[in-house]
Amino acid sequence: MDLTRTDIYLDGAWVAASSGQTLAVRNPATEEIVATVPAGTAADVDRAVAAARAAFPGWADTAPAERAAALDRLHAALTARAHTVANTVATELGTPLKIAVRVQAGLPLTVLRSYVDLAAEPPAEESVGNSLVVREPVGVVGAITPWNYPLHQVVAKLAPALAAGCTVVLKPSELTPLTAYLLVDAIHEAGFPPGVVNLVPGTGPEVGEAIAAHPDVDMVSFTGSTATGRRISHLAADRIARVALELGGKSANVILDDADLATAVKVGVGNAFLNSGQTCTAWTRMLVHRDRYDEALALAAKVAEGYRLGDPFDPATRLGPVVSAAQRDRIAGHVARGLADGGRLVAGGPDAPLPERGYFVAPTVIADVDPDSALAQEEVFGPVLAVIPVDDEDAAVAVANNSRYGLAGAVWSGDQERALRVARRLRTGAVDINGAPFNPLAPFGGYKQSGLGRELGRYGLDEYLQTKAIQR
Known part of the structure; x- marks a missing residue:
């Protein structure tokens, strides 16, 4: 079965990538090529970031209840694809199907459901002396995700970012991009406004670095190796951008x-x-x-x-x-x-x-x-x-x-x-x-070289919010 995808997702539509080059996806159990996907470029990242930047003010101003409703529609669309997700992960990653059903498809749905509920609650405000302290979405988020849990690791970034009012440019791993396509199919079906979520597959040196270094990306959320996390940090630090890093472990x-x-x-x-x-x-x-x-x-x-x-x-x-x-x-x-x-x-x-x-x-x-x-x-x-x-x-x-x-x-x-x-x-x-x-509601993240920041639950949502003091 050919699982090939030919387009990238920009500004609410499937469009051609800037180059005609492709990346092969292999089934690790058979060593056979089962699909190709576009090899995105820095030019594609520019287009995606521009779409996310244009969509940000409207999505940030959307009422929490409306954002929660959109995430609820996404949950329903993704639930309908759960069997396909499990089969796709078993094909492109090699996870045994019975585990893929429970963990690779089931866990992300649990996480996404938690953010449907959290999105409905407006960020808490408090008074400190003559100041009103408010929380606002950080902006455009670049999400760079790994191959080992190709849906869960995306949902753990995408769901809280969307719940907070951020817009997203997503780069999945080039080894397991097919699952991300299924997710974006569900996002499209759920009717998110154009530009709120954008998908650019490609390699780390090409697409990942372009996202991390892009001047209009306000935050980079990365999961992967500590060595690559170090590189992401350096690129983001050059423009004083926020980073969230979930890196290696030796537990x-x-x-x-x-x-x-x-x-x-x-x-x-x-x-x-x-x-x-x-x-x-x-x-x-x-x-x-x-x-x-x-x-x-x-x-x-x-x-x-x-x-x-x-x-x-x-x-x-x-x-x-x-x-x-x-x-x-x-x-x-x-x-x-x-x-x-x-x-x-x-x-x-x-x-x-x-x-x-x-x-x-x-x-x-x-x-x-x-x-x-x-x-x-x-x-x-x-x-x-x-x-x-x-x-x-x-x-x-x-x-x-x-x-x-x-x-x-x-x-x-x-x-x-x-x-x-x-x-x-x-x-x-x-x-x-x-x-x-x-x-899945508890904070997830590491000490030392295992990363910065936390994912999941309220703690994960907080990563995508800025704090503002308004003096009165």
């Missing part, structure tokens, strides 16, 4: 000596391998008390061996491919270095059997990892778990915080208060205690 899963070990290990391995390990919040470092270390390794190996690789559309598949050949090779390099640095292979690894075609990586567990080694410090972004023994609670906290990242983490203990005490000591933006569920 620690702290399993204390009084934890339910079987559950902690099973859930921990599952978290590390979700979406083939291509999750910024993945708990890729498992820290286990030395007294229970050998038992934890045996459990982790058994759990990892139960992850069947294969066709994302096969209901028996638990682990799909990674997104590209380059990603597969990069992960293999991390595994090789981890073993060369003294790690001990417990499951998977370079000699594990793989499907004949596709960019597959075996679910891999490596024990005895040095906390200062590359495997414990670098973001692998694949199904690779590093297991590290620790002697006590203080050592676990020290190892967990021994990272330039600080995005997420977990603590397991039979004593809830003890787990909470340890969670408070972790220098990271989110911590799950004993497998607590993800909360």
Whole structure:
């Protein structure tokens, strides 16, 4: 099935891109090209930003209830496409379909629904002495999004920006652009005013940099690698533009000596391998008390061996491919270095059997990892778990915080208060205690080199608002 798209979306219409060049989209499970999309240019970004700038005053002045109604129509249009979204993500990213239905299609709908409700509430005003303090939309937003959650990461930026009264220029990842097209189809059906949302697919060096450096883009919201986030920050800083960055992670899963070990290990391995390990919040470092270390390794190996690789559309598949050949090779390099640095292979690894075609990586567990080694410090972004023994609670906290990242983490203990005490000591933006569920209304973002700002819920909406004091 050819999923090719031929146009970009500007000022409320599908139009031709400035160049006739295209980008190929591959199915990572088969290595076949399944579609092409236009390769946008800086000229296309200029057109998109001009449309967003022209649309901004009218959208900013639209009553909150009307903006909420438009988002509600978008929710309905996207819900009608949920099955197509899941199938598209399974095709262009390789997420197993049953996971794509629940996470790749389901979670963004939950997030979008939350902003339907939040958009209906006018931003709070307050009096401070003789000043009236008001909140206003920041302006034109450039949203640059990654490939690993191609709908969720867009909705987490687009929905609060629109709820706040901002207009948007969107650049999806060139590896997974097809899902963004489905979203913009839904936006068009929902009847947003022309120019409120604009789509320019393309590469980071061409389209992403043009957005980040554009003088008429008031804010850049980026999710991706820390290295690219650094570049985005520099481009925006040259014109003193606001940035929101959700970057890399190397999250620690702290399993204390009084934890339910079987559950902690099973859930921990599952978290590390979700979406083939291509999750910024993945708990890729498992820290286990030395007294229970050998038992934890045996459990982790058994759990990892139960992850069947294969066709994302096969209901028996638990682990799909990674997104590209380059990603597969990069992960293999991390595994090789981890073993060369003294790690001990417990499951998977370079000699594990793989499907004949596709960019597959075996679910891999490596024990005895040095906390200062590359495997414990670098973001692998694949199904690779590093297991590290620790002697006590203080050592676990020290190892967990021994990272330039600080995005997420977990603590397991039979004593809830003890787990909470340890969670408070972790220098990271989110911590799950004993497998607590993800909360799409809670603030999401990182400490240190994991980023700036927060997404989701009221905290995500606040990122797209400016504060003004009016003296009376």
